[in-house]
Amino acid sequence: MTELGKLPGVGNRTAQRLAFHLLRTSAEDANALAAAIRDVKEKIGLCEVCFNLAEGPRCRICLDERRDPSLICVVEEPGDVIPVERTHEFRGLYHVLGGALSPIDGVDPEDLKIAELYRRVTAAAEQDEPVAEVVLATNPTTTGEATALHIAAGLRERAPEVQVTRLASGLPVGADLEYADEVTLGKALAGRRTL
Ligand SMILES: [Zn+2]
Helix, strand or coil: CHHHHCCCCCCHHHHHHHHHHHHHCCHHHHHHHHHHHHHHHHHEEECCCCCCEEECCCCHHHHCCCCEEEEEEEECCHHHHHHHHHHCCCCEEEEECCCCCEHHHCECHHHCCHHHHHHHHHHHHHCCCCCCEEEECCCCCHHHHHHHHHHHHHHHHHCCCCEEEECCECECCCCCHHHCCHHHHHHHHHCCEEC
16 A cells, blocks of 8 residues: 555556555456556566667667667656657657756756767768757756757757757746647647757
């Protein structure tokens, strides 16, 4: 019960409901759930290229050869990849930062995968597969905006030939990408502007 209550978004009441549900469930189903939880812990890691969740060294998006490697969409968390995918507006690859800059909370550039993004972009240029555009799809929050501006400046310095864009406004300010509906997010992607 207390373990269930530690799950995000699960309060005491929900933990109790889950516990009752597990009580009624067959041993087989309960074991399958336990195995699934163990599997996540054992098999899921971060993609070595984009830091999205991956089973194995690379995520399924990086492994998909139909994706356009000249386009990189930068998001804060692995959970932000899902809503962007749902829009069907984006056919490039991702780069997951692992958060947003927030000096007050002690989150500095070196705590995020920012240097990895710069390396990825410059390495692609050296390998003659240049990145044409980096879409900064960090959340429309104070920290998300600060992160986007920081990365835009860093990319201008290191890879001035790369176009850096930001999602169009229209997303609810202060909200998380994760909660944006796909129509709004799709429009924000389609109407992205150069930074
Ligand atoms: Zn990946």
